[in-house]
Amino acid sequence: MQQPTPPYQKARISVTQKKSEIKKWLYGAGDLVTFSGRFFREVFNPPYEWKEIFYQCYLVGYKSTFLIGLTGFIMGMVLTIQSRPSMAAFGAVSMIPGMVTVSLVREIGPVITALICSGNIGSRMGAELGSMRVTEQIDAMEVSAIDPYRFLVVTRVLATTLMIPLLAIFSDAIGLVGGYVAMNIHDSTSIRHFFVAGLAHLEFVDVFPAIIKSFFFGFVVGIIGCYKGFHASRGTESVGKAANSAVIAASLAVFVIDMLAAQITDLL
């Protein structure tokens, strides 16, 4: 008969497992840094895959406009509707356009866009490259002396880095329209007045850091999606895992960057 494992031994096994998990996580993080570093070496090294870059920009940018626009519109509406009672209590209803505009441009627009893109684009890239790894398409590129990193990763990361800031600006604009529509539920204001009053509150420190952080959001969404897909292990299960972990890791990275950006902006 098998003897039960003593409690001290169970604790020792648990500690060993935790150590091994931490070690694995650290190796993974180091690997991701190396993977990202390679992007900067390759991106400035011609020839460029222009056709593929434009195609990926089309997929990331144009194909996401409806989703981003709809989300931005809803966020603008919700922000206006939720803030109105508090603002009305202080007799500051006229400040709503300014508050909504600053909130959208500084924070909500870029962050919501990046999170939607993590789910939409990050998972697509993770699944697509993971599937290519499993079906040996990446190996087929390598043995044909075609660098899969340049063709698959550089193009995709470049597309997300360039397109997500544009999508964030688009989301801000549609969000303001949503805010204007919500404002007109209780009050009556012209679109010109709403936009002029809103934009009058925007300063350089509201716009510039938001655009800069959107580039970082775009980069992490692309690089994490590609990294997870590129390193999928052999097996169909790993494709789902790659897509899932790409979304989780990219979303987490977006929040971490946002927190760092908030701290840095605070110093300005």
Place this chain on the structure above:
Amino acid sequence: MKKISEGRTGHTEVEESVGTKAPGAGFSGIGKPADSNAQSEQSSGEERWTAEETGAVKEDEYREETVCAGSGEVPDGNEPVVLIKGVHKAFKDHPVLKGVDLHVNKGENLVVLGKSGSGKSVLIKCLVGLETPDEGELCVFGHDVSSLNYKELNETRVRIGFLFQNSALYDSMTVRENLAFPLRRHKKNMSKERRETLIEEMLDNVGLPDVIDQMPSELSGGQNKRIGLARTLILRPELMLYDEPTTGLDTGTSKEISELIHSLQKKYNISSIMITHDMPSARITADRIVMLKEGVVVAEGTYAELEKSDDEWIKSFFA
């Protein structure tokens, strides 16, 4: 420098002049006779496919230390295209290859037979640098693959074709784009018309001229294999590696693919290594067979020789 002939009739002429191919010149030297070459050079302008483009004359770009020891001892003309000496490979604590020795001569098709898990696929993946051996020498075209740097490895890879078990066609591209992809990367000066002609020729060769605008997902398993073969051959490799090309196909299709491989190989005078455990396929394609058991070569010979073996394990393949 010469170039290959143009147009749909090019391959007939390739067949006729294949015997005059200079050693190490790959497919750059094949095609029309000298006069015809001169004529087509005049007519085609920049549409050239030179030996330089195939990587065959880039020998001086390899570092000296990559040259295989002893490769010069073999008399000229008989030097093996592939020479594998004492290759070991293990995954964690599990040894897969335990000192494999084999060679492939020019124009020869070597079939590697063995049961699943005997290390067959790992062996050919080592030859193209997808896996790294723990020990031993893997000489391809006289250079040790494991000592090549990335650029040198890519120069070598251009001269090797690899047909994967599941064809590995790029599923986001049409058949035309799949075939054009390696040409766009490695034949940058080739005109669009010339590229299209080559793609059509190659699809004719594999008997699928009508699927050019279809997606791989719309094709059957056998058609996928044929397109995979066409994509691999379009760069005119000097060495082909087939990883179980008939796996998952019905008996009829499997025979068709084997005959196609055999005929294209003889047509283009390609050296090749085929990994399989499909005996009818081995009978059609093999010039010589090597049998791998638990990471070690246990038998070698022609199909007829091995068929007569008294060894129980060998007999189990031919039963």
